[in-house]
Amino acid sequence: IAGITQAPTSQILAAxxxxxxxxxxxxxxxxxxxxxxxxxxxxxxxxxxxxxxTTGKGEVPDxxxxxRANTDDFPLTLASxxxxxxxxxxxxxxxxxxxxxxxxxxxxxxxxx
Amino acid sequence: GQNIxxxxxxxxxxxxxxQINCTYQTSGFNGLFWYQQHAGEAPTFLSYNVLDGLEEKxxxxxxxxxxxxxxxxxxxxxxxxxxxxYLCAVMDSNYQLIWGAGTKLIIKP
Numbered sequence: 001i002a003g004i005t006q007a008p009t010s011q012i013l014a015a016x017x018x019x020x021x022x023x024x025x026x027x028x029x030x031x032x033x034x035x036x037x038x039x040x041x042x043x044x045x046x047x048x049x050x051x052x053x054t055t056g057k058g059e060v061p062d063x064x065x066x067x068r069a070n071t072d073d074f075p076l077t078l079a080s081x082x083x084x085x086x087x088x089x090x091x092x093x094x095x096x097x098x099x100x101x102x103x104x105x106x107x108x109x110x111x112x113x
Numbered sequence: 114g115q116n117i118x119x120x121x122x123x124x125x126x127x128x129x130x131x132q133i134n135c136t137y138q139t140s141g142f143n144g145l146f147w148y149q150q151h152a153g154e155a156p157t158f159l160s161y162n163v164l165d166g167l168e169e170k171x172x173x174x175x176x177x178x179x180x181x182x183x184x185x186x187x188x189x190x191x192x193x194x195x196x197x198x199y200l201c202a203v204m205d206s207n208y209q210l211i212w213g214a215g216t217k218l219i220i221k222p
Binding site: 035040042058100101106 | 121143144146156157200208210211212214
């Protein structure tokens with residue numbers, strides 16, 4: 001079944017540790033995104049990639065990095081986790097920048113203690 | 114700054130009609146989106162409006178007024194499975210989505 005897959009689904013992480021959230025899509029979409037979702041706030045864009053080999057910063061990029069070595073994969077790395085990074089993280093993809101529909105992964109629930 | 118406002122929570126009765134409003138102030142406008150998100154799940158696309166007027170899709174309709182910075186999502190013949198959060202988002206001049214905090218819709222029998 002075509003779609004977008006995130007791993008892990010949940011994780012408890014000690015503060016200061018490094019963590020990579022994985023995201024893979026098989027729809028051959030050019031654009032991919034990482035959002036965080038916190039209670040009472042809208043989805044906030046962390047980083048995005050409009051095409052393989054390029055990335056850009058979103059609204060809340062500090063403490064996070066991404067790479068886009070190929071079309072399918074878009075990992076998100078927390079270099080040194082802090083408790084304020086406790087959140088639900090969603091990866092999404094769309095055909096291209098400005099597409100009228102984005103598809104979301106099931107999310108990663110991350111708790112930093 | 115950019116801002117999307119929608120009510121935090123609404124309650125409606127099974128079989129009834131409910132209207133969820135969204136107002137926005139953004140840097141540019143390239144369309145307004147509504148997504149549905151069930152608790153613990155991913156958001157899923159419902160509708161897209163870029164021109165003024167009403168777009169109907171089955172039991173769901175979405176309306177846009179660009180001059181007023183206003184949209185609403187209309188849900189008819191409510192079913193229990195419609196209990197979810199409804200997210201309003203606007204695509205700005207940089208083609209990035211700006212999201213509202215979502216409206217939690219509770220359906221009562």
